[in-house]
Amino acid sequence: MFVAKEFRRKTMETANFGNLKIGDGLPVRIFGALNISPESFYKESVRTTSKEIVELALKLIDEGADYIDLGGASSAPPKIYNTRFVSEKVELERVVMAVKAIREVTDFPISIDTQRAKVAEAGLTAGANAINDVSGFKTDSKLPKIVADHDVPVVLMAAIKKPGDAQNISEVRESLKKSIQVSKEAGVDQKKIVIDPGIGFGKPHECDLALIRELSRLKTLQKPVMAALSRKSFIGKILNLENPEERLIGSLAATSIAVFNGVNAVRTHDVKQTKETIQIAESIAKTSKIVENDTYNAIELDFLKNPDDGEEMMKVIGVSEPGIQMMKDKTVNHNIFIRNISAPAALSLKQHMLSVGGDVAMPKGVIDFETKTCTVLLIGTTKQIKSIIPKLKMNYFNLPEIAKILQDLI
DSSP: OOEEEEESSOOSOOEEETTEEESTTSOOEEEEEEEOOTTOSOGGGBOOSHHHHHHHHHHHHHHTOSEEEEESSOOSOHHHHOOOOOOHHHHHHHHHHHHHHHHTTOOOOEEEEOSOHHHHHHHHHHTOOEEEETTTTOSOTTHHHHHHHHTOOEEEEOBSSSBTOOOSHHHHHHHHHHHHHHHHHHTOOGGGEEEEOOOOTTSOHHHHHHHHHTGGGGGGGOSOBEEEOTTOHHHHHHHTOOSGGGOHHHHHHHHHHHHHTTOSEEEESOHHHHHHHHHHHHHHSOOEEEEEOSSOEEEOOTTOOSHHHHHHHHHHHTOOHHHHHHHGGGSOEEEEEEEEEEHHHHHHHHHHHHHTTOEEEOOGGGTTTOOSEEEEEEEEEHHHHHHHHHHHHTOSTTHHHHHHHHHHHO
């Protein structure tokens, strides 16, 4: 017997971060940022002494964090925040001191935000549990082996060559695929990986906004997704707030959209407020169904928004390249309103769509020409619409103009 189960979001993989699981169908996890680098762009998050570090760690835990994300060297863009370079030696000393201080009072899980293999190894040896690499294994070629040897979870952020240089969803996805491949070759447990699109890091703020809108498209990579939005410069740019201390409300607004779009974890400086925001966003976010029995399960991939997403999913299941190119345009369906179309044009458009398996819905008065102009609803896949465009260009009734509109739209 098949049973329908309710899920808010769907991917095919869950990440194991020690005793904490991250993925679809689970609560959105919170990584509380604890910076031990005075260079960090948000000074309120900085603690430098053992006592201060422990106090903030316990506060983050009390407010509902699932992980403490510990950073010993700022990765904020120098051109925006005038941050200074931190040597490997200084970063290592800071991280080890902080991990040991926290371990004196709690065994709560800690991730180390670092791009350096020596810092990662020292932090893990001191008692940390995971690594968060904003370069996605692109900065230090020795880091993947450290993660594999210690068999710990890792967050891999999108980076082509350096953090922040992947500016659109295609670049983000391709850079993350390369990072995942590097992790495989190094022997990193693939069930212990979370991916991060790399919001911020000095890219134009329009790029950040587009990435947040398209977060669900990262689901094609079959890994849980984390977003780090807290108090970043794109928020300041939109709200004209140069001081990060004033960006809390903007951070929470962006976080709610990210959660609605399917992220599985959030890194934040403000755990309590973010936790409340997540609870509301999760409650509003669309629920989906998976139908399963003891042998099979069926999942609707409603995050497929683009033929490129269909291509990625077909690669996952091993479809041949010719097959992918033949079928990818069939994976996306369009419902397009066209206004002010004449009755003859509407009827002709309907015949063209019917000939390729689509359709056009129109008012009942169109057939007998009682209606001179109307609004229609065109229904079809990307492939079907593309196939009629050349025919429309050779037709009458202003259909060449409609062909241009459809071509631009899809």
